[in-house]
Amino acid sequence: MTEPLIVLDKLKKVYTRGHFSRVPTFTLEADLTIDEPAIVGVVGPNGAGKTTLFEMMTGSNEPTGGKVIVAGTDIHRVKYRERDRLAIHYHQSYQVRRFRKVVPSFMLASSPSKKPMVHLFDEPQFNPQDGYIGFMLDFFRKLRAEGRLVFVCLHPTASYHLEILSEIAERFLLVSNGGVTPHATFKSLIGDERAKTYLGPEMIRVAGTLA
Amino acid sequence: MALIEAKGVHVRFGDRVVLEEVDMSVLEKECHGIMGPNGAGKTTFFNVLTGRAKPTRGELFLDGENVAGLPPHRIARKGVARSFQIMTLFDEYTARDNVMVALPQFRDRGFDMRRAAAGDSHFKSEAEKVLADVGLADKADIRAKELPYGDRRALEIAVALAQKPRVLCLDEPTSGLGTDGVQRLLGLAQKLKGKLTMIVIEHDMSFLFSLADRISVLHWGQVVARGTPLQLQENPWVKRSNLGKFS
Amino acid sequence: MNGASPNSPDAARLITPTMLIVWLLLATIPLWISRIGLYPYLGIEILIWSIYALSFNLVLGTAGLPSFGHGAFFGIGAYAFGLCQFNVSSNLWICLVVTTLAAAFAGALAALFISHRRGIYYAFMTIAFGQIFWTIAIKSHSITGGEDGLLKIARLPADFGFVSFDLKSNVSFYYFVLAVFVVIVIALWRLTHSPYGRVLSAIRQSETRAAHLGYKVWFYKASVFAISTGLSGLAGGLFAMAQLAAFPDVMSLHQSGYIVMMTLVGGGLVSFWGPVVGVFTFLIARDVIGAMTSAWMLWFGLLFIVIVLFKPEGIAGAFRSIVDSAKAKARHAQGMSALRLLFRS
């Protein structure tokens, strides 16, 4: 595999309000490259842009600027129904979102890959009572072992969430205030000031024992 | 050779994965459990298996024959019976009539317009036999909609059993049942085990662990784990949850 | 369940006590109908529409299929009777068989298209087919006489070989229609309580469940539609004999709506006799309210609204629920004693 699994090339999304005088209400920017299969933990407060980031990475949300290159292919230039063969977004909501079709499908390229290379898990429900957590974590590892890139987005509210994060993820992304900051280790993640304010002192204390 | 063999069964709906290239095999007379959280695609897998949903792609072999995409009645006639998570009974019929209509002999006479169905004591006794098997013998004359919840669940199973199926598919049979109801159901299921092939969808882990020969864990439309209950229980997180060791 | 409860002893009978009472009552109608200010022809109308409504209820009440274009098949029967009489044979029996088959054939044709559909789409498709047949009837002047209708249809004699009855008088024709009614009632009672009827009723309660039990649901839906349209056509043929003509009006959307209304007002969804009760109510209301005010449809419409709102099971249904609640009370008492037994043991 020569191509990096994912490249976010000066990716930018600007949400605006108003039809005539456009006032930007929210901006998200990301610029990073991940070459190797990995399990990436994504954290950040609600409304920081995690879902928007994921949607852009799977091609269901058109970026304002920049590109998303999955395994060497610009996902926004691939036929709508074949985008899930590159990157796939597992989200909680039961609502089905349709692609906003700007360009007709026949003008777009086919996906070079049959199976998705990038899997994004958007706040999977880790419920300690039913015991599925172990199977879910094994599944992430299995995907990674098959050479795929796994993003797991978490919103830690209990200490075992941090446990999961530190156990499963090899690298981290902190999404905050419209920016995306990579962290190589769990320690550096929880050392980030923004992560500290987001998680709060109690969770940071627990995290400290895990790091 | 496996009685049921799913190969790359794939169902999508908009941008939502319902089933992603699911492979699964169920042996003859095996009791195979399917578990997973809500929205994992368990019921969709059943729907594909029983003809209610067509897979986007993939194959589904029943005894060596590809049945993917066949209409429900064809698959039912091949000996696949199912219960529904949201109970689907003939509400205005009595328990006996619900079972009677499900009998294959009755189905074979479905276009008979001349004789009265009620006049046939053979159907009646057959139906009552099945009702007795699930413990509803004394409720044969009560209309399905008037039965208490637990009995309705039992009747769902009776209707499926009346079809004399090779494969019995139960979709969350314990849902809505109290502890007693679950125990009664477990007893019934264990009685059936080994007599026919069973596929049981269940959210309740402990129920499946005590019933199934093998279990597939379905999540995000994919088989995330599979094995015997013993193997699955080895998972450290499962152990922890069973011991209640969570802060 | 359509008709009496499937487990009542009547379900297995060929002829039930209720039938005998109804037939006897109907047989006396010509003797007294003129004395209460009505006329014998009304009796003929009631019987024909009862046959029609019973056949229609096979689709609506037994199989639960919302057909809103049934008038078309009644009309096809009427035309087929006239055309057969003019072009094929002047034998009553041949004409009635042809009539039934023609309407059943038209019904089967429509059924091929609609039987895979459910709910609202089914309803709309039946309307579409009703309108198609109606338009054809109106526009094919050379065959059907267009808006003027097919005139000069004769009441052929009922020839049994050894004896032949002339049906020209309303009273003799009344008894002929009553005989047909008797046969139809027996046949439909049998059919609704046969395995076939059970399956149809099961399909009404849950199409999904029936399919998963191995029933080829669309074929049942199609076949019952064809049977029902065939018998509706037979009623239409009798109507052509009664009127001595066939008009396109009976095929209109309005008329198709009326048969739905009659069936429901009477309680066709819950009772075998509901449609007959409904026809009586409708036709007598038409004559009685119609004699008092020119706006009888307004009043009947209001009555219909009240029934849908407060007694959606219709007149027969209201009667049934009174009987049922009495039975339920008895069962409740039984249940309590069973409970006591349980605790003692």
Added chain:
Amino acid sequence: MIDILPHILNGLTLGLLFALIALGFMLIVGLMEQINLAHGSLFALGAYVGLQLLGPKPPLPADWTATWIALPLGWRYALTLVIAPAIVGIAGAAVELCMRRTYGKDPLYGLLLTFGAAMVIEEAIRLTWGTRDYVLQVPQTISGGFIFQDLIWSTYRFYAAGISALIIGLVWLVIEKTPFGAIVKAGAHDSEIVRALGINLSRLRLAVFIFGTMLAAVAGIIVAPIWGIRPHMGVDAVVPAFLVIVLGGVGSFWGAVSAGILVGLAVGLSGAYASEWSLLSMYILLVAVVTFRARGLFGKKSVLEA
């Protein structure tokens, strides 16, 4: 080839009218999942109320009548387009209030109730206005005809098509771009959500029903000068409205609009070659489409199927 153009144009204008007639029906079916069989009668009622307003005896308080009559016809016509639907809206509200008892039951009951309502309204019309035909007066500017390429064109048809397109556009804006529309859509998909948001669902349904009724009435006034006013006009309108909805797919706005135009074209074109059979073309179109596409052209899954 040139000969066919007028027929296409004719079909298009007719199609816009069909779409307009179907619009209110579509709103109620799509957003409330209720079939309003009284739609046609309310449409007719709109035309009759319009007729009365524009006639010598408007149904207005006595002291307003003189002022009203003194207004120029153009003004009165424009105001009628607003007042008549408001009056018919009251009848719609009454139907909805009765219909409440049927919510949550088999959709068949809603359908039967509105069938009864249709009968009552139609009979009430017959009692009030009799069975004769009427012609609705329209202002000079939009009546008459003009000659273009050797053909006489009716000005009113173009006006009617134009205003239909305008109303369709406005309704679309209301549904898509206003909070009312958003709530209404949410109400159709998941009434639980609407309740959770603290919205009074029954008031919402009433509002949607009145809105749909008013659209029927407007359509009645606009179509009346072309088809004429008679008690039967409701049925003549409701059947194409059904057709358009089923053809377009229940619950799809643009499905209904495009199906309306499609039906218009089918009727217009078949009318050119076999005028006797032109009405048949739309039924055949429906059967052809629904045979192959179970939910019409753009339909979504709906509870009405179960």
